[in-house]
Amino acid sequence: MTKTYTVxxxxxxxxxxxxxxxxxxxxxxxKVLMRDGFTNLNFIHSEESxxxxxxxxxxxxxxxxxxxxxxxxxxxxxxxxxxKKILRKRTLYTGSATQLLQxxx
Numbered sequence: 312m313t314k315t316y317t318v319x320x321x322x323x324x325x326x327x328x329x330x331x332x333x334x335x336x337x338x339x340x341x342k343v344l345m346r347d348g349f350t351n352l353n354f355i356h357s358e359e360s361x362x363x364x365x366x367x368x369x370x371x372x373x374x375x376x377x378x379x380x381x382x383x384x385x386x387x388x389x390x391x392x393x394x395k396k397i398l399r400k401r402t403l404y405t406g407s408a409t410q411l412l413q414x415x416x
Contacts, residue, residue: 313394319366320354321379329379331370331386333363363390 316333318340323329325348334340337356344352353375357366367387370376376383 315360323351
């Protein structure tokens with residue numbers, strides 16, 4: 312099951328690395344990021360809870376993120392690989408317990 316969020320955006324850490332960040336409370340998230348020295352905070356708020364990939368696609372459609380498309384696309388790819396890995400773990404074995412025991416022996 313994918314986690315859902317109502318807030319997503321970009322933030323740059325002290326080392327200059329910009330990443331996509333997620334939250335459910337915009338005010339708290341911004342306070343924590345500012346306290347920790349993050350800069351270039353650019354977030355959006357969604358009325359409905361969405362998964363990370365959906366929020367990234369929403370950001371791609373907004374003009375304020377056009378210069379950072381490569382960062383968002385990289386995050387979509389990372390989330391997609393993560394989802395596929397979780398799915399593989401869940402469907403590693405689909406037989407019954409008896410069939411599993413017979414396969415092990």
